[in-house]
Amino acid sequence: MTMKGNIAATLAILLLSQSLMAQDRPVVHHYFSKTPHTHAAEWSYSGKTGPAFWGRLDPSYRLADTGRQQSPIDINTKRLAFAQLPELKFDYRREQISVVNNGHTIQHNESPGSFLFVGDEKFSLEQFHMHTPSEHTLDGKPFELEIHFVHKSKSGAVAVVGVLVEADEKSDLELPLHQDLPTVAGENVEVNRSRNPSDFLPRGREYFSYSGSFTTPPCTEQVRWIVLKQPIGVPPKIIERFAAILKSNNRPVQKLNDRVIETSK
Numbered sequence: 001m002t003m004k005g006n007i008a009a010t011l012a013i014l015l016l017s018q019s020l021m022a023q024d025r026p027v028v029h030h031y032f033s034k035t036p037h038t039h040a041a042e043w044s045y046s047g048k049t050g051p052a053f054w055g056r057l058d059p060s061y062r063l064a065d066t067g068r069q070q071s072p073i074d075i076n077t078k079r080l081a082f083a084q085l086p087e088l089k090f091d092y093r094r095e096q097i098s099v100v101n102n103g104h105t106i107q108h109n110e111s112p113g114s115f116l117f118v119g120d121e122k123f124s125l126e127q128f129h130m131h132t133p134s135e136h137t138l139d140g141k142p143f144e145l146e147i148h149f150v151h152k153s154k155s156g157a158v159a160v161v162g163v164l165v166e167a168d169e170k171s172d173l174e175l176p177l178h179q180d181l182p183t184v185a186g187e188n189v190e191v192n193r194s195r196n197p198s199d200f201l202p203r204g205r206e207y208f209s210y211s212g213s214f215t216t217p218p219c220t221e222q223v224r225w226i227v228l229k230q231p232i233g234v235p236p237k238i239i240e241r242f243a244a245i246l247k248s249n250n251r252p253v254q255k256l257n258d259r260v261i262e263t264s265k
Contacts (some may be wrong), residue, residue, distance in 0.1 A: 043217050045104075064219040070254035071212030071225060071265050072135035075261055080208070085264040086119025087206045088226065094196040102182075104216060105129040105249055106242065114197060116150050116151045116159060120228070122255035123151035123159045128197055132243045135215050135250045136162055136227055142149075143231060144239045146250075147175075147200055148215075159224040160214075163201060168233025175200060175238050183245050204230035210261045215251045229263075 041051050041058035049057060055065025064070070081181055092114040099108050107129040114125040127150050134146035145165035182189045206229045213221040 016165040019182060026180065039217065045249050054219065061217045061219065063213065063221060064217060067213060067219060067221055068257045069211050069213055069221045069225065069259060071215050072251060073212065073252050073256055074137045074140055075208050075227065076254045077139055080263040081260045083262040085209055085262060088207065089117040090198050090201060091115045091117065092196055092198040094194045095140060096194050097191045099182060100188045101182035101185055105131065105246065118159060121153060125152045126152055127198065129259065130242055130246065131250045132246050133250055134164055139251055145242060149197065158222065159226060162225065164231040166231050166233055167236040167239050169236065170210045171233040171235055173232065173234050175234060178187055181245055200232065202228055202230035202232050204228065206264045208261055209264055210259055
């Protein structure tokens with residue numbers, strides 16, 4: 001083998017080794033930070049720092065380009081695998097409202113004590129945040145808004161529950177702080193009022209499940225996605241309020257590749 005061939009082989013082995021090591025490490029992502037922080041490279045949802053360029057902004061973001069299990073995806077209801085999926089149990093608790101505009105979304109931070117059970121697996125609710133319009137689509141159709149409830153187990157496993165939101169003139173549901181949302185990046189708002197995150201879940205517990213990634217850089221994979229089938233409805237004025245602040249903070253749908261989307265019924 002030539003020297004050039006030896007160098008290429010060595011680089012390939014190093015890349016494979018790094019990939020295997022990454023699979024053994026717990027998922028680390030800015031979603032688990034309660035306050036705004038510095039990213040490896042600045043990113044956005046438009047222009048030269050938008051989703052099409054994420055994978056080239058920093059080496060740690062490369063999965064945005066090379067990953068085979070990226071999110072979000074389009075959920076094609078004609079290509080689902082029916083499975084006996086674990087039952088979901090949301091054991092969320094009421095607590096004081098604390099919300100931050102981190103420059104990419106509006107995030108509601110959670111204190112310890114709220115949990116999601118997926119069968120026998122227990123996950124702690126870390127935070128939930130908003131995307132407008134929705135990131136996941138259903139048979140090609142986007143929704144006006146999507147809420148992501150981000151959970152983590154003691155072992156480091158991650159489960160994100162996606163709730164699709166549609167405008168409903170008859171709805172009286174109010175997403176927290178829609179009138180007093182932090183409008184400036186870095187702004188944090190705490191209000192002497194409480195709410196339970198379960199108020200923003202649909203009644204139905206049927207869901208779609210697949211293996212994916214976080215939808216923002218570094219687009220880390222090994223994320224268990226649970227997208228609830230039943231959307232919730234909120235008054236149009238609330239969606240308009242979020243959209244006015246967030247603009248469009250949704251990553252386009254990614255290729256499914258060889259993944260399977262399972263459905264609970």
